[in-house]
Amino acid sequence: MKIELTRHKVHNEFAKKVELISGQNLFACYQCGNCTAGCPVAFAMEVGPHEVIRYTLLGLEEEALGVNTFWLCASCLQCTSRCPKGIDIARVMDALRSVVLRKKERKDHIQIPEFPEGFLERLPQIAFVSGFRKFLS
Ligand code: SF4
Ligand code: SF4
Known part of the structure; x- marks a missing residue:
């Protein structure tokens, strides 16, 4: 997928919301992929947790919320323990679920x-x- 980077995309409301709910600094992520490499459910995910974080940082709300990654997350905290930047990715997965569940049109x-x-x-x-x-x- 070709992504055009703009200031607006990087400082976006969606990323701010996920940061607020999760209490995590997503901008610390440098995409090392350690989280996805250790995730026991990654094989069944459409994209890995690190990719969902990237989508979120880029303001790609539809893409971030449209994948099964955070629904399959088992909250095992493996990713959280492996992140060299101290990001609690399990909380980020929880936050993404919350964003969907809080939508008015949710089912x-x-x-x-x-x-x-x-x-x-x-x-x-x-x-x-x-x-x-x-x-x-
Ligand atoms: S382990 Fe941490 S720094 Fe590495 S990709 Fe995952 S969230 Fe980003
Ligand atoms: S907490 Fe979720 S995303 Fe993280 S390793 Fe466990 S199943 Fe994967």
Whole structure:
């Protein structure tokens, strides 16, 4: 993809919002790729966490929010522990989910009334809580 760099793109509202929600300085990222290299779910992601960060920094909101990366993130913190710049990437993934979930036109991905009978009793608690964090506001 060809990306034209402009001041407007680099100092954009979308990146500011993600920084505000995550509390992380995205501009510290120098795209070493360590986060993606250690991510156990990267094989299934459309783009790696480092690429999502790049999209965000460039103000490419549609591209950043349109990939499955942050939905698949298991919040394992491997990326966070590997980042040489001290960026808590797991928090950035959480922030991206929050941006989508806070949109007015969003759609809940979990409908509790549609769960089959007895499903909730069998579901591991941690998976249930994790699902709520990801798919409901
Ligand atoms: S490990 Fe840190 S510095 Fe390297 S690409 Fe990932 S977020 Fe950026
Ligand atoms: S916290 Fe998410 S993005 Fe980071 S390594 Fe774990 S699964 Fe991958």
